[in-house]
Amino acid sequence: MRVLVTGAGGMLARDLLEAPTKHEIVGVTRHDLDITDLEACIRTVAGFDAVVNCAAYTNVDQAETDESTAHAVNAVGAENLAKAARQAGATLVQISTDYVFDGSGESPYREDSPLSPLGAYGRTKAAGEQLALAANDRTLIVRVAWLYGMYGGNFVKTMLRLADERDRLTVVDDQVGQPTSTVEVVGSILAILDAGVTKGTYHATCEGETSWWGFTREIFRLTKRDPERVNAVSSAEFVRPAPRPAYSVLSHESMRSVRAPKRWQDALAAELLRMASTQQ
Known part of the structure; x- marks a missing residue:
C-alpha cells in the first residue's frame, strides 16, 4: 500500500514516517x-492508496482570534484531502482531537458521542471530521489527545526542562485526560491500515486517565526526580485565551478490535527511555 502523510514536519508525522512497516510511506510538508x-491536493494524492492527514492548525489559543485560518486548514483542508482521496480511490485517515468534545462528561466519550466543541480549535477540527466524512465514504477519523513524543515541542519536554530550571512546579489538577505518545498513535494507525479498514471512528489514545498534575508527577518519578516538587492548582489560576475540556477521556471500543491500547504510564516510560537514548 502506498501511503501519503501530510504535515510531514510535525511530531506525529515524523514518527509515522520512521515506523517499520510493510507499506510505502511518503511524506509531504506544508511547503x-x-x-x-x-x-x-488532487495532483499530490493521485497514485496513493491512503492518505494520513497530520497537517493541522494546532495553536489552540491563537485560533480564538484567527479562526478563519484555523478553519481553512483544519476543515477545508480535510475536505480537500477527502475529495482528492475519493478521486484517487484512496482512504483518508483524518487525525482529530479530544477538543471536539466539551469535556463536561463523567465517563469516557464514545466514538459516536455527539460533537460539542468549546472553542475555535475544537470547532474547526469537528468541522474537518464532518466535511471529510461527507466528501469521501472511505474516511477514517482517528482522534488523539494529550500528545507528546520525541520530535517537536510538547508537554513532556517542557516539564523536563522546567524540572532542571526550577525547584518547584505548579500544574493544574482539574483537567483529566489520557497522555498519549506519538509512537502509540502510529502503532494504532498502522494497525488500522493493516486490518484493511476503510471507514469508522477510532480513539488512538492510551489506556487510563490522569490530570496534568498526575502526568507531571509520573514524568518526575520515571526520571528519578522528586514528585513532591510538583504542586497542584486549579485551572482558574492559569487563565488561557481558549477554554480547555475538563474531562478528555476517550473510550476504545473500536480500537480494541484492531489493537489493544497501552497504559499511559507504560507508554510514557517507553518514550522517556527513547528520548534518553537519543541524548547519549
Whole structure:
C-alpha cells in the first residue's frame, strides 16, 4: 500500500514516517503541499492508496482570534484531502482531537458521542471530521489527545526542562485526560491500515486517565526526580485565551478490535527511555 502523510514536519508525522512497516510511506510538508488548495491536493494524492492527514492548525489559543485560518486548514483542508482521496480511490485517515468534545462528561466519550466543541480549535477540527466524512465514504477519523513524543515541542519536554530550571512546579489538577505518545498513535494507525479498514471512528489514545498534575508527577518519578516538587492548582489560576475540556477521556471500543491500547504510564516510560537514548 502506498501511503501519503501530510504535515510531514510535525511530531506525529515524523514518527509515522520512521515506523517499520510493510507499506510505502511518503511524506509531504506544508511547503510541499498546501492542503487548502484542492487542485494541488488532487495532483499530490493521485497514485496513493491512503492518505494520513497530520497537517493541522494546532495553536489552540491563537485560533480564538484567527479562526478563519484555523478553519481553512483544519476543515477545508480535510475536505480537500477527502475529495482528492475519493478521486484517487484512496482512504483518508483524518487525525482529530479530544477538543471536539466539551469535556463536561463523567465517563469516557464514545466514538459516536455527539460533537460539542468549546472553542475555535475544537470547532474547526469537528468541522474537518464532518466535511471529510461527507466528501469521501472511505474516511477514517482517528482522534488523539494529550500528545507528546520525541520530535517537536510538547508537554513532556517542557516539564523536563522546567524540572532542571526550577525547584518547584505548579500544574493544574482539574483537567483529566489520557497522555498519549506519538509512537502509540502510529502503532494504532498502522494497525488500522493493516486490518484493511476503510471507514469508522477510532480513539488512538492510551489506556487510563490522569490530570496534568498526575502526568507531571509520573514524568518526575520515571526520571528519578522528586514528585513532591510538583504542586497542584486549579485551572482558574492559569487563565488561557481558549477554554480547555475538563474531562478528555476517550473510550476504545473500536480500537480494541484492531489493537489493544497501552497504559499511559507504560507508554510514557517507553518514550522517556527513547528520548534518553537519543541524548547519549
